[in-house]
Amino acid sequence: MGFLSPTVSITRYRVEGQLPSPVNEHVTEALKKNTIHEIDNDAGEQAIGWTSFDAPYQPDFEGSRFVIDTLWVFSLRIDKKSIPTKVLKKHYNMEVTQRLVESGRDYLSKTEKKQLKDHVVTVLNTRIPATPNIYDIVWNYEAGWLWFFSNLKSANEELETLFTRSFKLSLIRMFPYTAGLNAGLSGPDKDCLDQLKPTLFME
Amino acid sequence: MLDIAVAYRRYQFIGDEFLTWLWYVIENDPRRLNKIDTELASLEIGSRMVLANRHQKDSGETVTIKGEEANMDEGLVALRKGAMVAEVNLVYRSGDNEWRFNLKGESLNFSSLKVPETGKVETQEDIEGAIIEKVFLCEKVINLINNLFHYFIKLRVSNDWSAKTVPAMRKWITPS
Numbered sequence A: 001m002g003f004l005s006p007t008v009s010i011t012r013y014r015v016e017g018q019l020p021s022p023v024n025e026h027v028t029e030a031l032k033k034n035t036i037h038e039i040d041n042d043a044g045e046q047a048i049g050w051t052s053f054d055a056p057y058q059p060d061f062e063g064s065r066f067v068i069d070t071l072w073v074f075s076l077r078i079d080k081k082s083i084p085t086k087v088l089k090k091h092y093n094m095e096v097t098q099r100l101v102e103s104g105r106d107y108l109s110k111t112e113k114k115q116l117k118d119h120v121v122t123v124l125n126t127r128i129p130a131t132p133n134i135y136d137i138v139w140n141y142e143a144g145w146l147w148f149f150s151n152l153k154s155a156n157e158e159l160e161t162l163f164t165r166s167f168k169l170s171l172i173r174m175f176p177y178t179a180g181l182n183a184g185l186s187g188p189d190k191d192c193l194d195q196l197k198p199t200l201f202m203e
Numbered sequence B: 001m002l003d004i005a006v007a008y009r010r011y012q013f014i015g016d017e018f019l020t021w022l023w024y025v026i027e028n029d030p031r032r033l034n035k036i037d038t039e040l041a042s043l044e045i046g047s048r049m050v051l052a053n054r055h056q057k058d059s060g061e062t063v064t065i066k067g068e069e070a071n072m073d074e075g076l077v078a079l080r081k082g083a084m085v086a087e088v089n090l091v092y093r094s095g096d097n098e099w100r101f102n103l104k105g106e107s108l109n110f111s112s113l114k115v116p117e118t119g120k121v122e123t124q125e126d127i128e129g130a131i132i133e134k135v136f137l138c139e140k141v142i143n144l145i146n147n148l149f150h151y152f153i154k155l156r157v158s159n160d161w162s163a164k165t166v167p168a169m170r171k172w173i174t175p176s
Helices: A023-033 A085-103 A110-127 A153-167 A176-181 A187-195 B004-010 B012-028 B030-036 B073-080 B124-156 B159-173
Strands: A007-016 A046-052 A071-080 A131-140 A145-148 A170-173 B042-052 B062-066 B084-094 B097-104 B110-114
Touching: A007 B124, A023 A153, A046 A153, A071 A153, A071 B124, A085 A110, A131 A153, A145 A153, A153 A170, A176 A187, A176 B004, A176 B012, A176 B124, A187 B124, B004 B012, B012 B030, B012 B042, B012 B084, B012 B124, B012 B159, B030 B042, B030 B124, B042 B073, B062 B073, B073 B159, B084 B124, B097 B124, B110 B124, B124 B159
Parallel strands: none
Antiparallel strands: A007 A145, A007 A170, A007 B110, A046 A071, A071 A131, A131 A145, B042 B062, B042 B084, B084 B097, B097 B110
16 A cells, blocks of 8 residues: 555645535545446556545445545556557557458558557457556645645646546645745735746855 | 646746755754754755756756765755755654655655654554554654745745845855
8 A cells, every 4th residue: 555655755735625515425426436447358448536545446435434534545546558569569460461361452551550450459458457556645625735645747647637527626736836825925925936036056 | 826837847946946945954054943843853864865957958967965974065066066956865853753755846746755653554443543643644744844845935035035045055055
């Protein structure tokens, strides 16, 4: 489990906006609606959704199991299939050869080649399992913060997209500029922040 | 507010200046840290520091200093050439507890964060307690960095930055 590992990476967010009451029920429904779905037996290349922190391969949001004290603890799961290049090349070549023999032609058009490649990718995707990646989340709704236990750019972007779609709230990543805006500066000081230029410490 | 991606790139220097200022305070004015965090026993530079020169667009020189007892003179030389601290490993102590972590200037992200040891999770029932304990321990160091950054940004937008802090930091950087 990422969050309970001896060392962790954290990207911090501020959550802005209000959920409809009762909030626990609302979040439960949003998590259920956007729960990860298995793609091992279909042609899907990637699946992204919420899963349970303590049971990432059997997501279950019944009974508010994700509510711990004043926190909501759950995970983002990204399942991705990756066909090895050489496997794709082999099966594509086999399909091209077969199509040429069947059609009695010497060549295939660009469109036919693309269609064949898409077909091969679809067939192979149904035969290979997806690799799951799990990223833990701790959300303190009352305090308006959320911690995401990964610094990976792609995972953070997927989180931001799915979170906004699921909860209809603003998720603002805390980096120097946004952290500055949330530092309790006065209006004129915020204007100053906008105008800042790098300091040159060398003479 | 600016577009997030634009703001991230345009103001990444603020994070580098924050880490550079933090190194200066640790070296020259550690008592100021106690005013910001009254439970702080110590805050030290740990086993790694990365300095990057973002002013030199072509070369983009990066200097990495590694090791528990590393000589930081090389870092000061890099500062003299216009580099800033881009990433640093910090060791925070409060009471008998110790936190170690890397902090990146441009994102303020924590990585390799090691908090004081918590109780072992052996059963499903242990998980809830472990989560609450770990959140408490992570929150302590996150609050430290939040408070330090808030202190810094207020100083950075004030007149004191160019009138007092920058001259004092230049004096520190310049060899005597």
